[in-house]
Amino acid sequence: METALVDQGFKSAVVDHGAALGIGVDIVQRNPADRGFVxxxxxxxxxxxxxxxxxxxxxxxxxxxxxxxxxxxxxxxxxxxxxxxxxxxxxxxxx
Known part of the structure; x- marks a missing residue:
């Protein structure tokens, strides 16, 4: 595994842990203008x-x-x- 996509609820601890394992962690940000499920x-x-x-x-x-x-x-x-x-x-x- 090279890259993990995580929800915006995850913070820097997950990014740091992934870096320690050699896995890039990308936090998927939601567009603030979106309403409801997107x-x-x-x-x-x-x-x-x-x-x-x-x-x-x-x-x-x-x-x-x-x-x-x-x-x-x-x-x-x-x-x-x-x-x-x-x-x-x-x-x-x-x-």
């Missing part, structure tokens, strides 16, 4: 991925003890998503 660039992609994983439940919770096990759950969930999109079959929720 997707932020780059971070929206990550939030969309979390939303895609949410119906699969297990990758959303931190049940796994090993990173490799957690990674395999994400591959499992995304394989299901891609297969359903490719075949145009409905999700388990009937949507």
């Amino acid at each position: 997707p932020q660039p780059k971070r929206w992609v990550i939030e969309q991925t979390y939303g895609t994983l949410a119906p699969h439940r297990r990758p959303v919770r931190d049940y796994e003890h090993r990173p490799a096990s957690s990674e395999s759950r994400v591959y499992w969930a995304m394989s299901d998503v891609m297969a359903r999109r490719h075949t145009s079959s409905p999700s388990w929720r009937g949507a």
Whole structure:
């Protein structure tokens, strides 16, 4: 990982910690003129991925003890998503 994007709620401690690990930390600032929910660039992609994983439940919770096990759950969930999109079959929720 080279760069981490964080919310504006994070302050200089996160930037300093990232620098100590050799990771650049960019704080995504919100435009003060915006009202309500406005997707932020780059971070929206990550939030969309979390939303895609949410119906699969297990990758959303931190049940796994090993990173490799957690990674395999994400591959499992995304394989299901891609297969359903490719075949145009409905999700388990009937949507």
